[in-house]
Amino acid sequence: MELVNLFTKSIFIENMVFAYFLGMCSYLAVSKTVKTAVGLGAAVIFVLAVTVPVNYLIDTYFLQQGALTWLSPQFAEVDLSFLTFIMFIAVIASMVQLVEMTVEKFAPALYGALGIFLPLIAVNCAILGGSLFMQQKDFIGIHEAGVYGLGSGIGFFLAILGIAAIREKIAYSNVPAPLKGLGITFIITGLMAIGFMSFMGIDL
Amino acid sequence: MNTKDNLDNNTVSEEVKKKEMIMFLSGSEEKEHFLSKANRKLLTDPLDDNNPITVQVLGICSALAITVQLKPAIVMSLAVVFVMAFSNMIISILRNSIPSRIRIIVQLVVVATMVILVDQILKAFAYDVSKQLSIFIGLIITNCIIMGRLEAFALGNGIYKSFLDGVGNAAGYGLILIIVAFFRELFGSGTLLGYTVIPEAVYSAGYEDNGFFLLSPMALIVVGVVIWVQRSRNRKLIEEN
Numbered sequence: 001m002e003l004v005n006l007f008t009k010s011i012f013i014e015n016m017v018f019a020y021f022l023g024m025c026s027y028l029a030v031s032k033t034v035k036t037a038v039g040l041g042a043a044v045i046f047v048l049a050v051t052v053p054v055n056y057l058i059d060t061y062f063l064q065q066g067a068l069t070w071l072s073p074q075f076a077e078v079d080l081s082f083l084t085f086i087m088f089i090a091v092i093a094s095m096v097q098l099v100e101m102t103v104e105k106f107a108p109a110l111y112g113a114l115g116i117f118l119p120l121i122a123v124n125c126a127i128l129g130g131s132l133f134m135q136q137k138d139f140i141g142i143h144e145a146g147v148y149g150l151g152s153g154i155g156f157f158l159a160i161l162g163i164a165a166i167r168e169k170i171a172y173s174n175v176p177a178p179l180k181g182l183g184i185t186f187i188i189t190g191l192m193a194i195g196f197m198s199f200m201g202i203d204l
Numbered sequence: 205m206n207t208k209d210n211l212d213n214n215t216v217s218e219e220v221k222k223k224e225m226i227m228f229l230s231g232s233e234e235k236e237h238f239l240s241k242a243n244r245k246l247l248t249d250p251l252d253d254n255n256p257i258t259v260q261v262l263g264i265c266s267a268l269a270i271t272v273q274l275k276p277a278i279v280m281s282l283a284v285v286f287v288m289a290f291s292n293m294i295i296s297i298l299r300n301s302i303p304s305r306i307r308i309i310v311q312l313v314v315v316a317t318m319v320i321l322v323d324q325i326l327k328a329f330a331y332d333v334s335k336q337l338s339i340f341i342g343l344i345i346t347n348c349i350i351m352g353r354l355e356a357f358a359l360g361n362g363i364y365k366s367f368l369d370g371v372g373n374a375a376g377y378g379l380i381l382i383i384v385a386f387f388r389e390l391f392g393s394g395t396l397l398g399y400t401v402i403p404e405a406v407y408s409a410g411y412e413d414n415g416f417f418l419l420s421p422m423a424l425i426v427v428g429v430v431i432w433v434q435r436s437r438n439r440k441l442i443e444e445n
Binding site for chain 1: 258261262263264268269308309312313316317319320323324339342343345346347348351419420421422423424425427428429431432433434435436439442
């Protein structure tokens with residue numbers, strides 16, 4: 001039940017895009033058509049669900065203070081947490097590379113569909129944000145980290161799918177000229193975020 | 205998409221383009237004045253015509269969540285100026301020795317090192333602000349504007365120019381951040397930098413702070429309005445669709 005709660009919370013209430021503005025750049029850049037939005041969204045779900053648990057392991061067994069005691073009790077005082085950023089980003093960059101190669105080898109159709117989005121994800125803030133939030137939340141096990149990663153990915157997917165669908169329709173509307181394109185997208189995203197706020201306080 | 209179109213649409217005159225091309229190809233820097241016209245343009249262009257947030261659509265990720273108050277926004281802008289200027293410079297120094305296949309990782313490592321520096325300095329000297337910014341300092345690493353400028357500018361230009369480009373773009377980014385934070389703090393809590401600015405008389409006349417400005421959706425809407433104002437003043441930025 002805890003896990004279900006965490007899952008819904010990470011999708012709706014703590015939505016990466018609407019609550020924390022993470023992944024905004026690709027969210028705005030790739031949301032012109034639904035097709036590309038689905039591609040990017042799927043790739044983000046995949047990468048978040050993989051990197052958050054991996055970074056959880058690295059954080060627990062290498063970086064935290066006293067995390068190295070499994071090597072030898074002398075290391076109880078060692079605190080490597082200042083290396084967090086560089087370790088996490090290295091893990092993410094190499095995971096993305098790995099995922100890219102695996103997908104290319106075993107699922108060429110999916111690889112073709114995701115195309116350039118896979119490498120782009122390495123610098124998507126939502127991915128690094130997921131790992132950094134995971135570190136702040138003090139999860140008790142890798143299963144929680146995994147569920148959190150998956151949920152955040154699905155949250156991003158829903159957000160980008162929604163805005164892409166709206167943008168496809170809004171192309172036919174009469175928007176004031178200076179507001180066309182980027183401006184109206186920002187305002188719609190704001191309105192969507194207000195909508196998502198109504199999930200606040202839901203506790204399963 | 206947007207980004208590229210806008211960069212192309214830029215009204216850089218043919219002259220400047222040709223000059224840049226020659227410099228890029230020969231790999232040598234022309235001898236020119238310390239703050240020549242082209243150099244000044246590097247600094248001022250990103251403030252309006254080529255603003256990272258409202259025109260290039262880069263670097264929105266870590267920006268908006270910290271604009272509830274003015275102070276964290278200013279600290280964040282300074283942090284980004286520092287990180288961007290120096291990572292641009294370092295990549296520009298290394299640009300001829302980085303193999304292009306692994307350049308993304310090299311760039312990430314350089315940027316991450318800079319960010320760790322900023323993070324540690326903030327923790328040491330401004331602990332409460334650093335707590336307020338929480339993970340968003342770390343997220344400067346993946347701030348698209350930094351990677352974007354490294355890719356688009358520092359890899360092909362000299363050290364001093366890259367430095368100016370870094371400062372200019374980070375300032376353009378900070379400008380929007382500060383504008384948004386100004387309005388959100390003013391309307392949301394009636395203060396600026398923590399000091400009350402709206403006089404008591406206004407409150408007793410029935411004015412109330414609009415708490416809605418403190419919530420995240422308003423940041424997006426304020427940016428939307430900033431874009432609206434900017435584009436109606438500067439009509440060449442208007443998009444087709």
